[in-house]
Amino acid sequence: MSGTQTARGILRKYLPVVVLVILVAVSSALSKNFMTAQNIFNLLRQNSANVIVSLGMLLVILTGGIDLSVGSVAAFSSVLFATLLDERAGNQMYLPLAFAAVAALSAAFGAAAGYLVAYRKMAPFVVTLASMTAARGVAYMISHAKTIPIANTFVNTFNKGSLMAVPYPVILAFAVFVLFALVLSYTCYGRFVQAIGSNETAVRLSGIRTSLYVMSVYVMSALASTLGGIIESRTGVGDARVCQGMELDAIAACVIGGASLSGGRGTALNTLTGVLILGLIGNIMALMKVAPYPQQVIKGIIIIVAVLLQGRGGKKQ
Amino acid sequence: MSENLNEYRVRMSGIKKSFAGVKALKGVDFSLRPGEIHALVGENGAGKSTLMKVLSGAYDCDGGEIYIDGVVAKIGTPRRGKELGVGIVYQDFELAEDMTVAENIFMDNLGSRGIVRWGRLFASARRMVENLGFEMDVRAPVRDVSVAYKQIVEIAKALSTNARILILDEPTAVLTPRETDKLFGTMRVLKESGVSIVYISHRMDEVFSVADSITTMRDGEVTGGGLISDFGVDRVVELMIGRKLDTMYPPRGAEIGGEALRVENLSGDVFKNVTFALHKGEILGLFGLVGSGRSEIARAIFGEDRPAGGKIYVGGREARIGSPYQGRRHGIALIPEDRKEQGLVLEMPIRQNMTMTDMKKICGPLGVISVSREKQTADVLVKRLSVKTDDAGNRADSLSGGNQQKVVFAKWLNTDSEIMIMDEPTRGVDVGAKVEIYSIMNALAARGVAILMISSELNEIIGMCDRTLVIDNGEIKGELSRGEISEAGAMRLVVGGV
Numbered sequence: 010m011s012g013t014q015t016a017r018g019i020l021r022k023y024l025p026v027v028v029l030v031i032l033v034a035v036s037s038a039l040s041k042n043f044m045t046a047q048n049i050f051n052l053l054r055q056n057s058a059n060v061i062v063s064l065g066m067l068l069v070i071l072t073g074g075i076d077l078s079v080g081s082v083a084a085f086s087s088v089l090f091a092t093l094l095d096e097r098a099g100n101q102m103y104l105p106l107a108f109a110a111v112a113a114l115s116a117a118f119g120a121a122a123g124y125l126v127a128y129r130k131m132a133p134f135v136v137t138l139a140s141m142t143a144a145r146g147v148a149y150m151i152s153h154a155k156t157i158p159i160a161n162t163f164v165n166t167f168n169k170g171s172l173m174a175v176p177y178p179v180i181l182a183f184a185v186f187v188l189f190a191l192v193l194s195y196t197c198y199g200r201f202v203q204a205i206g207s208n209e210t211a212v213r214l215s216g217i218r219t220s221l222y223v224m225s226v227y228v229m230s231a232l233a234s235t236l237g238g239i240i241e242s243r244t245g246v247g248d249a250r251v252c253q254g255m256e257l258d259a260i261a262a263c264v265i266g267g268a269s270l271s272g273g274r275g276t277a278l279n280t281l282t283g284v285l286i287l288g289l290i291g292n293i294m295a296l297m298k299v300a301p302y303p304q305q306v307i308k309g310i311i312i313i314v315a316v317l318l319q320g321r322g323g324k325k326q
Numbered sequence: 327m328s329e330n331l332n333e334y335r336v337r338m339s340g341i342k343k344s345f346a347g348v349k350a351l352k353g354v355d356f357s358l359r360p361g362e363i364h365a366l367v368g369e370n371g372a373g374k375s376t377l378m379k380v381l382s383g384a385y386d387c388d389g390g391e392i393y394i395d396g397v398v399a400k401i402g403t404p405r406r407g408k409e410l411g412v413g414i415v416y417q418d419f420e421l422a423e424d425m426t427v428a429e430n431i432f433m434d435n436l437g438s439r440g441i442v443r444w445g446r447l448f449a450s451a452r453r454m455v456e457n458l459g460f461e462m463d464v465r466a467p468v469r470d471v472s473v474a475y476k477q478i479v480e481i482a483k484a485l486s487t488n489a490r491i492l493i494l495d496e497p498t499a500v501l502t503p504r505e506t507d508k509l510f511g512t513m514r515v516l517k518e519s520g521v522s523i524v525y526i527s528h529r530m531d532e533v534f535s536v537a538d539s540i541t542t543m544r545d546g547e548v549t550g551g552g553l554i555s556d557f558g559v560d561r562v563v564e565l566m567i568g569r570k571l572d573t574m575y576p577p578r579g580a581e582i583g584g585e586a587l588r589v590e591n592l593s594g595d596v597f598k599n600v601t602f603a604l605h606k607g608e609i610l611g612l613f614g615l616v617g618s619g620r621s622e623i624a625r626a627i628f629g630e631d632r633p634a635g636g637k638i639y640v641g642g643r644e645a646r647i648g649s650p651y652q653g654r655r656h657g658i659a660l661i662p663e664d665r666k667e668q669g670l671v672l673e674m675p676i677r678q679n680m681t682m683t684d685m686k687k688i689c690g691p692l693g694v695i696s697v698s699r700e701k702q703t704a705d706v707l708v709k710r711l712s713v714k715t716d717d718a719g720n721r722a723d724s725l726s727g728g729n730q731q732k733v734v735f736a737k738w739l740n741t742d743s744e745i746m747i748m749d750e751p752t753r754g755v756d757v758g759a760k761v762e763i764y765s766i767m768n769a770l771a772a773r774g775v776a777i778l779m780i781s782s783e784l785n786e787i788i789g790m791c792d793r794t795l796v797i798d799n800g801e802i803k804g805e806l807s808r809g810e811i812s813e814a815g816a817m818r819l820v821v822g823g824v
Contacts, residue, residue, distance in 0.1 A: 197685045197693040200678065208671045214630065214662050215683045215737060216654025273673060 025266045025282040028315060032286060036293040043296055050176060056288040057182035058083070058237035059258055060281055064189045065233025066259040067280045068226040071193075071206045073272025074126060074133035076230045080255030081144035082118060083238030084248070086111050088148050090239050091157035091247025094164070104161055112235055118144060119231025123224030137227075141256065148249035156246040165245045178240040185236070190277035202226060206272025262287055265315045286315070334393070335360045335522045336381065336491060341390035343376055348726050350376045352546040353390065358491065363513055363523045365533040365554070368543035368566050369783060371727065371754040374526050377543070378493045381524075382414040383407030394491075408434070413484025414493040419476050421468045421483075427451060427475075428464040431482045454482045458512045473617070474505040481512070485521075492516065493524045498532055499615055502799070510536045529615075530559045544568045567785055575789030576765050579772065580607040582792065585642060586776035587658075587745050589627060592636030596622050597800035600636070604745065609767060609777045611791030613784065619800035620780045621663050624747045627778075628660040629653035640745070654683065659743035661734050663750045663780070665727075669734040672723035676715060677704035679722050680736045687740070707736040711766060728759025735766055746770065749780045764790060 020027070036043045062079050069076040093107040102110070122140045125131045159165060167177045193199035201222050204212045213219040234252075241251055266283030268275025290311055294304045336358040343351040351373050358364050366374045379385040381392065383401040392399050394410050401407050407414075421430050428451035429436065436442050451464040460478050462471065468479060477497055484492055494513075498506045513523055513536060527533055533540065534554060541551035542565040550557075550565040567574060583606030592600040597619035604610050614620040626633040629647035638645050640656045647653050653660070662668035670679050681688050681700050688700040704718045711732040715725060722733060731751065738746060751767070752760045767790065771777055781787050787794050796803045 195695055195697075197689050197695060200682075200685075200695065204671045204674060204678075204682065207673045208667070210668050211671050212682065214628075214650050214660055214668050216650045216741075217682070218649065218651045 021267075023279075024318060025279045025286065025315070028318075029282050029286050029289070032289050032293075036289060036296075039293060040296040043293060046174060048292070048296070050171070050174060050179065052288055052292045053179045053182075054176040054243075055292075056284050057176070057178035058241040058252070059255070059262065059284045059288065060182040061185045061233050061240070062230075062237040062252075062255055063259040063262040063280050063284050064185060064277060065230035065237075066256075067189070067263050067266075067268060067275050067277065068202055069133070069230050070260070070263050070268050070270060071202050071272055071275050072223050072226050073206045073209070073270075074223070074226065075137065075260065075270070076122075076227060077134065077137040077256045078118075078122065078141040078144055079230060079234040079237070079259055080252040081141045081148065082115055082231050082234035083241060083252040083255060084250065085118075085144045085148040085151070086115050086235035086238035087242055087251055088152040088157060088247040088249050089114065091159045091242075092151055094159055094161045095157055096160050101160070104163060108239075111239075112232060115231045115235040116228050119228040120224065122231075123227030126227065127220040127223035145249070152247065152249045154249060156248045159242060159245050159247060164239070168240055168243055168245065181236075181240060185233070186277060186281050193277055198222070198225075203273055206269075206274070208273075258284075258287060261312050265312060286311075334358060335395060337393040337396075338377070338381065339391050339393075341377065341380055341392070342388045343380060343385060344388055350546050351380070351387070354543070354546070354548050356541055356548065358522045358524060359539070360490075360522055361517050361520045362538040363517055363525055363536055365537035365540045366524055366526045366543065367533060367540065367562060371545075372543040372566070373546040374543055375495055376546075378414060378495065378524060378526065381407070381491070382412045382493060384414070408487045408489075411488060411490040412493070413481075413487065413489030413491065415477065415480040415484060415495060415497060417495045417499060419480055421476060421479060423469040424467055426465050426467055427455075427462060427471060427479050430468050430479050431455075431464070431486050433483060434487055451482070454486065455479075457515075458482060458485075459508065459515060460512070474501050474509075477501070477509065478512070485516075490520070491522050491524070493526070495526045497525070498527065498529065499617060506532065530562065533562070534559065542566050563785065574761060574764075574785070576761065576768055578609075578768050578790075580609075580768065580774075582606065582608045583774060586640070587627070587778070588639040588642075589623075590637045590639070592623065592626060592638065593634045594619075594622055594626050594631060595634070597626075597797075600797075600802055602795055602802065602805075604776045604778055606744075606774045606776050607771050608792050609771055609779055609790055611787040611794035612778060612780045612797060613782070613787050613794050614780075614797035615782050618797050620797050621749050622800075623797075624660060624749050624778070624780060627653070628658055628747060630660075654741065654743070657742075657744040659683075659738035659741060659746040661731075661738065661746065661748040661751050663753065665730055665734050669737075670722045670730060673721060675719045676708070676713070676722050676725065676733055677701065677718040679733055680704045680707050680718070680740060683737045683741045703740065704736075707739060710739065711736050712762065726759075728755040728762070731755055731759070731763065732766075735763070739770075743775070745776045745778070747778045747780070750782070751779060752781075752783070752786060 042048055062083065066076055066079060090107060090111045093102045093110060094104070118140065122136050125136045126133045170177055172180060193203065201212065201217060205219050205222055209219055238252060242248065262283035263275060263280050264270065265286055266275065266279035268280065287308070290308055291304065294307065334357045338354065338356040341351050341354045354373065354377055356377060368374050376385065380387045381401070383404045383406050386402040392401060399410055401410060428448050431451045431454055432447060436447065448464050455462055455464060455478060458478055458481060460475070462475050468476060471479065481492070497509060501509060517523060525537060537554050539552060540554050540557060540562065542549045542562060544566060549568065585603050586606045587604040590601050600623055612620050612623070622631060625631040627638060629649045629652050632648065638647060645656050647656060666672060677700060681703055688696055688703055690696055708715065708718050713729050713732045713736065715729065722730060725733065752763050755763065767777060779790060792808055794806045796806065
């Protein structure tokens with residue numbers, strides 16, 4: 010362990026943050042409009058749901074699994090939440106109750122997927138591919154493919170308002186980030202989730218109920234998706250079409266943040282950074298008036314480059 | 327001297343190899359004549375497999391020279407090894423399970439110009455297998471073939487690339503006596519045709535019945551060698567362990583108490599009707615070879631595998647143990663056979679590995695870990711087991727094999743388990759660390775912990791166990807007390823007769 014090796018280790022650990030800083034610098038140089046408070050908060054607001062969902066995804070990825078259903082569960086939560094509050098349908102449920110009901114259903118959904126993965130040993134990819142389809146279908150069934158206005162002033166204020174120029178959803182996303190970072194670093198739960206991803210057998214043979222932990226991460230991911238789905242509705246409607254492809258953004262964010270898809274490696278900070286890198290790339294290209302389709306291509310290339318950079322570092326371990 | 331060189335097919339001299347600073351081979355000399363069966367014996371971790379991996383090209387050596395037929399050979403890659411005529415059959419086979427026997431045999435040479443001619447492929451595979459004195463359906467997928475036949479497939483695969491030097495790593499470990507005899511027949515046929523065979527084993531009876539010459543290794547060095555006729559079993563064992571048997575094992579003074587664990591008619595996939603009792607302060611040996619079902623018995627007791635039938639009693643009361651979690655709650659600990667895959671999370675710090683088994687001790691409300699309490703707990707364990715590390719915050723894989731094993735022990739000392747099942751507790755550990763582990767075991771027994779020790783090393787069994795159950799083919803064949811097993815006659819019987 011020489012000094013240079015340790016320095017390299019630290020660089021590798023915070024590589025995504027370094028990349029983000031460089032991107033911010035480049036973006037500021039490219040566009041005058043980038044470094045304005047309005048643009049930055051707008052960028053953060055747009056990505057709050059992604060942050061929360063990606064952190065849920067991170068837990069799953071840390072165990073060596075994957076959750077393709079996050080976007081669908083978010084959409085399902087969005088329409089169910091709106092429906093439960095819908096006065097036209099005569100529901101108008103008490104807000105905390107509506108939220109609890111959506112969270113419970115979504116958790117049950119995650120638990121079902123988690124059960125199949127953890128106890129029936131089915132491949133996470135397959136299970137969540139199925140639940141992705143199913144949840145989206147349920148969302149359409151509830152909403153009859155129509156948008157449902159969210160008839161609750163608190164929710165709408167929360168989704169559109171801000172505290173001293175910082176949008177509420179950004180504050181919420183930051184709070185969730187802090188929570189996840191603390192859980193991963195300082196609790197038994199976080200430790201076991203990471204250890205399982207490194208060597209599930211060794212953890213199980215230490216007398217730990219690994220299956221329970223594996224199942225739980227799918228519940229956590231579903232809950233994060235619910236939160237993401239609800240705050241995503243900036244326009245104040247529940248919509249079964251929201252959050253399409255969100256699972257891919259979430260996975261990309263984790264991977265850009267250095268998480269290993271085989272599990273065990275990844276941090277909350279770097280995942281947050283991953284979301285911001287992805288969001289920032291989209292933002293600067295929009296400011297530069299790059300057309301949408303080339304934007305996607307450039308995004309794809311940047312993901313590959315980010316991972317290549319880390320792959321080099323990773324192999325040396 | 328040059329005349330001497332030519333009489334050897336292989337001559338390795340001064341071979342050195344280190345892994346992460348640990349010297350696995352410390353300047354080893356080894357020679358192999360044409361058309362001989364050469365036994366390479368030593369305890370686990372002595373360096374036998376490493377030496378042969380250097381010869382086959384799986385490892386590149388750090389120093390030394392290799393001559394094949396008197397010519398200096400730079401091997402370095404498995405491909406080059408094959409070209410030079412070195413074939414190796416590993417203990418855990420490297421076969422493509424879903425492909426046919428024939429495809430596996432000719433894996434390196436399936437057809438000409440990328441086109442497989444199935445008829446020809448099957449015919450030559452059949453001929454190949456028949457030449458080895460076996461018969462099997464070469465169109466069957468390897469998955470459906472018994473272990474013994476997989477071995478033959480591996481040998482045929484090695485020979486298909488015209489191997490003149492064949493290395494067999496513990497080939498009989500998984501075979502029945504009849505299959506073993508058949509394999510020996512094949513080996514003799516190959517020997518007659520001029521193939522040189524290196525036979526890695528620690529079963530003395532087999533070594534003495536099949537080998538022409540022998541080399542013994544210990545701790546990365548060659549300790550002796552020559553024609554087999556110049557050696558006796560006792561001499562070979564002494565060369566293997568490097569000291570007289572009785573100085574290796576610290577004296578024991580544990581008092582044997584009441585029953586801690588009782589197993590009645592336990593049956594599973596590969597074992598049946600296993601019945602025994604284990605007492606407080608007792609070290610009970612479970613002696614059997616790899617594949618005899620011994621690890622599976624341990625896993626069933628601990629809750630990792632679900633037994634097909636039978637009962638387990640802990641402290642006199644029937645215990646239903648459906649998972650390792652429940653096993654731990656019943657005060658049972660398992661030191662698994664493979665510490666890297668099953669014992670440790672290598673990427674995690676030593677400290678976190680140690681405390682994993684009992685997080686309650688170091689957690690506050692809401693499962694928040696107290697870093698200082700964790701540090702303290704781990705430091706006590708590091709000291710108690712004298713784990714050699716300057717910082718328990720280092721990753722577990724920074725430790726040597728012996729110290730890693732101590733960490734696995736520490737995990738379970740942390741739980742104050744009353745029953746400890748140890749599956750090959752000293753595998754791949756150097757002699758010094760072995761003695762330390764034996765002392766730990768004795769200290770545990772003295773505190774009243776009941777220990778079930780699985781081992782395939784007879785010396786260890788003789789030195790450590792109060793009683794020993796001999797297991798073969800999933801059944802307990804007999805029980806030997808301490809006095810009985812240490813007699814030379816009993817020793818030969820167990821080594822050879824199982």
